[in-house]
Amino acid sequence: MKRIAIDMDDVMGDTTLKIIQNINRITNSSYTYENLMSNDLALKQGFYDLYLKNNSFLWEPGFFVDIPVKENAYDVIKSLNDSYEIFVVSAATEFPNSLKEKIDWLQKYFPFISWQNIVFCGHKHMIKADYLIDDHEKNLVTFTGKPLLFSAPHNLHLTSYERVSSWFDVKIKLL
CATH class of the missing domain: 3.40.50.1000 (HAD superfamily/HAD-like)
Structure with a gap:
């Protein structure tokens, strides 16, 4: 087999959807999954920069539960x-x-x-x-x-x- x-x-x-929700909450942003699936490189880079500075939630208990x-x-x-x-x-x-x-x-x-x-x-x-x-x-x-x-x-x-x-x-x- x-x-x-x-x-x-x-x-x-x-997982990216939940990451986006957390970044939006932490940074008061309004990114969407659809935005990030586009060819807008400036938008993607802006999100990535925020993600690198604010991703400690990945190591916190509970992130992967839901x-x-x-x-x-x-x-x-x-x-x-x-x-x-x-x-x-x-x-x-x-x-x-x-x-x-x-x-x-x-x-x-x-x-x-x-x-x-x-x-x-x-x-x-x-x-x-x-x-x-x-x-x-x-x-x-x-x-x-x-x-x-x-x-x-x-x-x-x-x-x-x-x-x-x-x-x-x-x-x-x-x-």
């Missing part, structure tokens, strides 16, 4: 689980508080994924699978299988990878 490794943040869950699930993620991953061996792979150790929160999140929103199919690591270079669905080039560049870049505001400039912009795109490619 072929194996798919799936990232959590900005792939299964809308990340919204990406549209269609549950249904497509559930269908993939019938035909592939699914592993959730997250570089969660960067944010130690996220470990328990991410396990709880997966149990709540993706209860069909066994604890035996969850991998928390610092870097994904050791992951062996047929496919890796991820939003960060640093994880895809060393991957030896077929990398699929999941679109997010921070990776729209990348052109070296096959891109999926939604879980519907994943469904078309892999089912």
